Amino acid sequence: MQNTAEVVIIGGGVSGTSLAYYLAAKGIQEIVLLERENIAAGSTGKSAGIITHYFPDPFMTDLDLKAGEILRNFQAQVGAPIDFTKSDYLYLLPHTDILHFKKAVALYKQKGIPVEELSMNEIERLNPAFTSEGVGIAAFVRDAGYADAHSVAMGYAQAAEQEGVKIFRGLGAVGLKTRNGKVRAVITAKGEIETNIIVNAAGPWAKAVGLMAGIELPIKLLRHQAMLFRPPFQIQFQASDLVQKVYFRPETGGYMLVGGGEEDDELTENPDFFNRGADTDLVADLGARMTTRIPAFAESEYITGWSGLLDCTPDWHPLLGKMPGFEKFYIACGFSGHGFHLAPMTGTLLAELIVDGKYKTADATALSVERFHTGPIFRRSFLDT
Numbered sequence: 001m002q003n004t005a006e007v008v009i010i011g012g013g014v015s016g017t018s019l020a021y022y023l024a025a026k027g028i029q030e031i032v033l034l035e036r037e038n039i040a041a042g043s044t045g046k047s048a049g050i051i052t053h054y055f056p057d058p059f060m061t062d063l064d065l066k067a068g069e070i071l072r073n074f075q076a077q078v079g080a081p082i083d084f085t086k087s088d089y090l091y092l093l094p095h096t097d098i099l100h101f102k103k104a105v106a107l108y109k110q111k112g113i114p115v116e117e118l119s120m121n122e123i124e125r126l127n128p129a130f131t132s133e134g135v136g137i138a139a140f141v142r143d144a145g146y147a148d149a150h151s152v153a154m155g156y157a158q159a160a161e162q163e164g165v166k167i168f169r170g171l172g173a174v175g176l177k178t179r180n181g182k183v184r185a186v187i188t189a190k191g192e193i194e195t196n197i198i199v200n201a202a203g204p205w206a207k208a209v210g211l212m213a214g215i216e217l218p219i220k221l222l223r224h225q226a227m228l229f230r231p232p233f234q235i236q237f238q239a240s241d242l243v244q245k246v247y248f249r250p251e252t253g254g255y256m257l258v259g260g261g262e263e264d265d266e267l268t269e270n271p272d273f274f275n276r277g278a279d280t281d282l283v284a285d286l287g288a289r290m291t292t293r294i295p296a297f298a299e300s301e302y303i304t305g306w307s308g309l310l311d312c313t314p315d316w317h318p319l320l321g322k323m324p325g326f327e328k329f330y331i332a333c334g335f336s337g338h339g340f341h342l343a344p345m346t347g348t349l350l351a352e353l354i355v356d357g358k359y360k361t362a363d364a365t366a367l368s369v370e371r372f373h374t375g376p377i378f379r380r381s382f383l384d385t
């Protein structure tokens, strides 16, 4: 095994593989990526793969837009198919959130995002199977889509390997050697890799990797469930129904992918031990909520369900930049349920910080972990604008 590297990336999810790809594209020669299982074995392999706008602030909206552009053109740019499907996105919010959401819609319009507010009649016209019960405001975004997150990570990994990145699958970092704010080596079961630059892209395990250097990252883990149903109708678009606290999108073969809102998510302490299936009571509960929105959903067949982990920060925005107290120890984690659609920007921005010493595409300093000490922190979603 290789025992020196210019950069060692810990974690082969969509964040770590994206970074490996963009670092190699910037000419870094000796890049090692350690993945203790397989590429996309963590949250990436569980992702719903939705690409839309979730944030209420101009900076994150710019990142969404830039990342979405790369995902739409992934095959041409990175060279791998990712099953990208263009699919409009419907937002449904309760009466209590009308003012907040109007501000987000105004921001999106200002950014040139094709978004329009819908009247209650228009929701039902969009798809006659829908009811507008409990909806105070609705909007439709026309530049959204979804893709296969596993294929995105595989695509980045394979393209990075073609550029000379060494990916070790089934080999985890078990310890770090650091001294006086400098990194020295990553310890694995097969020996040490000496390096001056380490990146923690370990998703739900990022907190454990931080602790290897004595730093406690502000991340809590939530177990998040998604399910596949076969409904007796077709939908052509995706939706976040924040009245019923459920999101859904079409899936190939006439299926529908349905996910629960965060109130259904359960705190998990150890990312190695959690129930990876779906809970029977949540299947029934999400089914009932879907039926309130779309009465014909009652006739749906439940196919399967799964759980993954969300690595959530206190403001539900990512941690990107340097590990506090270290010169060349970087982090890309805490994606709080948004790591898939942001991944092209995660890799692009962190590669700039590492190679050029500063962000170029967008100044992402605001995402540094220091924000929780120095402020300001982000507003969590357009619900609390």
Ligand SMILES: Cc1cc2nc3c(=O)[nH]c(=O)nc-3n(C[C@H](O)[C@H](O)[C@H](O)COP(=O)(O)OP(=O)(O)OC[C@H]3O[C@@H](n4cnc5c(N)ncnc54)[C@H](O)[C@@H]3O)c2cc1C
Pocket: 010, 011, 012, 013, 014, 015, 016, 034, 035, 036, 037, 038, 039, 040, 041, 042, 043, 044, 045, 046, 047, 048, 049, 050, 051, 149, 171, 172, 173, 174, 201, 202, 203, 204, 205, 206, 209, 224, 225, 226, 259, 306, 307, 308, 309, 310, 332, 333, 335, 336, 337, 338, 339, 340, 341, 342
């Ligand atoms: C059910 C579900 C639905 C989701 N839907 C969406 C969505 O629609 N849109 C969206 O943008 N996001 C979504 N997300 C969130 C998204 O999937 C994640 O934010 C994203 O995949 C995080 O990628 P990552 O590379 O940071 O972490 P991960 O994919 O978890 O990768 C981390 C990797 O690090 C490896 N690792 C851990 N410890 C070590 C170690 N010590 N040494 C070496 N390797 C290590 C792990 O094996 C893992 O492969 C969803 C998440 C879930 C669970």
